[in-house]
Amino acid sequence: MLVEKNVPLQSSNTFGINAKALSLARIRSEADIAALLQDPALQAQPKFVLGGGSNIVLTGDVKPLVLKVEIMGKRLVGETAKAWIVEAGAGENWHELVAWTLENGFPGLENLALIPGMVGASPVQNIGAYGVELQDRFDSLDAVDLTTGQSFTLNAAQCAFGYRDSVFKHASTPGEASGAQALGLKDRALITRVRFFLPKAWKPVLGYADIEKKRLSRNVDVPSALQIYEWICEIRRAKLPDPKVIGNAGSFFKNPTVSPEQCEDIIQRDPKIVHYQLADGSVKLAAGWLIDACGWKGKSIGNAGVYDKQALVLVNRGGAANPVTGGEVMTLAKAIQTSVYERFGLRLEPEPVVV
Numbered sequence: 001m002l003v004e005k006n007v008p009l010q011s012s013n014t015f016g017i018n019a020k021a022l023s024l025a026r027i028r029s030e031a032d033i034a035a036l037l038q039d040p041a042l043q044a045q046p047k048f049v050l051g052g053g054s055n056i057v058l059t060g061d062v063k064p065l066v067l068k069v070e071i072m073g074k075r076l077v078g079e080t081a082k083a084w085i086v087e088a089g090a091g092e093n094w095h096e097l098v099a100w101t102l103e104n105g106f107p108g109l110e111n112l113a114l115i116p117g118m119v120g121a122s123p124v125q126n127i128g129a130y131g132v133e134l135q136d137r138f139d140s141l142d143a144v145d146l147t148t149g150q151s152f153t154l155n156a157a158q159c160a161f162g163y164r165d166s167v168f169k170h171a172s173t174p175g176e177a178s179g180a181q182a183l184g185l186k187d188r189a190l191i192t193r194v195r196f197f198l199p200k201a202w203k204p205v206l207g208y209a210d211i212e213k214k215r216l217s218r219n220v221d222v223p224s225a226l227q228i229y230e231w232i233c234e235i236r237r238a239k240l241p242d243p244k245v246i247g248n249a250g251s252f253f254k255n256p257t258v259s260p261e262q263c264e265d266i267i268q269r270d271p272k273i274v275h276y277q278l279a280d281g282s283v284k285l286a287a288g289w290l291i292d293a294c295g296w297k298g299k300s301i302g303n304a305g306v307y308d309k310q311a312l313v314l315v316n317r318g319g320a321a322n323p324v325t326g327g328e329v330m331t332l333a334k335a336i337q338t339s340v341y342e343r344f345g346l347r348l349e350p351e352p353v354v355v
Helices: 030-038 040-044 094-103 119-125 209-218 225-239 260-269 287-293 326-344
Strands: 004-008 020-027 047-050 065-069 074-079 083-089 138-145 151-155 189-199 248-251 275-277 283-285 304-306 313-316
Touching: 020 030, 030 040, 030 189, 065 189, 083 119, 094 119, 094 225, 119 189, 209 225, 260 283, 283 287, 287 326, 304 326, 313 326
Parallel strands: 020 065, 047 065
Antiparallel strands: 004 020, 074 083, 083 189, 138 151, 138 189, 248 313, 275 283, 304 313
């Protein structure tokens, strides 16, 4: 196993933060993981799994051994009367997978178009957009235990999916908690392949205002999967910066969920607040609206800024030549959290992993 030293990571994180991996191993197959774990020195090192770097904030050089996941491959692995089962390597680009499924006649992922990152990160974050979450289309995944070297497979229940949450985001605390918290796989597992359940009885997932505007403007009653895919690409490109042009990590904060009573209290003070009723009776508030209402859109701290078209996105205003630092990003994030808490009594939770 070749381990590279002092590897620049500026091009390996979508914020474009200038940091390096003190040591890095490229994982292109399960055999690479086995070889790494057979080396006593490497096996004992703390490890950090890196995919597309679209959901991280690097606050300095990465000291653990970085495992850069580059496992490729896309294929149809199964078919039933109800669904197609599609498998992709963890190193595949997520958006390219979405496009590939539609090109091959397997609809279902179109609402998740243009989400940055790699396939292996999708179940970790339980990515979601425009009414669809990964768990709605998930079949199973393969992974390797980085402690024992054993391969294992998890179904949806075993992944313990929640809102931008999964078993991979929790450390194991046996005897002290239950569920995902007790069986946590944080820093213990490397996902190698993910399989998706794409139903043959496909129905468009509509309901979001932006999609409805597109549908009405195109005079389409029941859009196809390809039409939804194209609309969502248009919507996201209009609202969100391309990381290749302006460094960012996508939506920086989770949309907070409150009780109907809490929502009504906020509506009394701020009638225009954007909110969505959830199936369990709770209410999801638009974090971007909360941040905008506090006056942060377009503002900056150092080279960290709030995107002027979408307050939920923090951006690198310094570009590649004078890039934002992780410290500047987190200083801005904390200032935003303080403003939102002081005005609305809500604590915004960041989505990216801070390294």
